[in-house]
Amino acid sequence: MGRAPCCEKVGLKKGRWTREEDEILTRYIQAHGEGSWRSLPKNAGLLRCGKSCRLRWINYLRADLKRGNITTEEQQLIVQLHSSLGNRWSVIAGHLPGRTDNEIKNYWNSHLRRRIYSFTKTPTVKTGTDQPPPTAMNAAIAVGGSSTSPALVNMTVKKRKGRTSRSCMKKNSLVSSSLERSNKSSRPKRDVDDTQRNSLTTLTPVPHVPFIKDQFEGTKTQGSCADNTGEGIKEGGGGEMYDNTAKLSSLGPYQWLDSEMMRLDEFLMQGESVDLDVQLEGLEEMEREGEVLGLNHGTATETEKAAVVTVSCGESNGEWYNYSSSHKNNSSSSSGNGWFDWDWTSSVECCNQWDEGEKMLAWLWGSCSTRNDEEERSDNHSSPKEDPRRRSFTV
């Protein structure tokens, strides 16, 4: 038997909220505070479902919501976080003050997903023989992230024929858009900013920051979590010590997430068994010491800490595995977690830098490895079934 509906649905209003409803809800919450959504409509005198009230408040009426377009910085952050976290919109929203999960989700679906997809699919992508094919990581570059690849700079994504994307249009303020909806005849036409329009179809040059992959060139030592104290690593795969303080210190907090993933990936590619419990302990210790995401970038928020622990070390629910496997599994989206929707087959077909698509796939499987020369790509030429990571992370 299914669950009872969250509230009595008979007679409840659905659809767009009116200005009057907004005012009633706002007044009520200002007087009584958030929460008790189930009883709120009745108490406030609204013919709405509690869930609807909650959504309206959280996504639209809250005073701390940021109005206006998503900035370039926010855009980059969204892509970067999405590459690490997948479709965890609420977690991603937690990193963007004033933005809601719904807003970010919509923005991703209507702006970024297609754009990044175009980036991976476009046959105009010309990379050198030593340039990696598109990955979730470097796809972030497509929206202005960092790259060592000059080939990516100024590369254009083909603009579809037809009308201008409405994404370029200025977003009305929350209240005014409500008013306009209730008074359509007075709705002003939204003008299009040419600069913004261009920015959607052209990859703009970005400051040179070493691609994250390069940060760990040559660091094949065993170990666990990064040590920011200069004392080295004392635990992990083989217990061997090394100090990567300088490298980590040069990274931003979100890059750090990726770099840690890569290093774990690297161990696994070498056939090392990584004990997730040990990794987790290491990170927790770092957290206690204020080192996690502290790295000259201020104090980590609770959300950030949670993201590090979840993404980097994983838990018994296989989150870590999902991350590393996202490069190869998500075209089928079997996990339902909504990882990047790459079409690997097409990507292989359109990529002309390697003779065999299989090699490319092998590279993708090991895309986080620090070994990037042709010889070592050949080492990764194993079929997916032979990927050593699977031995450690069978979910």
Added chain:
DNA sequence: AACTTGTTCAACCGCTTCTTG
């Protein structure tokens, strides 16, 4: 001017997770 097509995003729905008794 009317119609068609493509895009956006607020809101809904159903499922999962959390909280409470």
Added chain:
DNA sequence: CCAAGAAGCGGTTGAACAAGT
């Protein structure tokens, strides 16, 4: 520990609208 209810989350929908024909 368990069950029920509340809250939260992510996928999906469809109205509204802009731009092309």
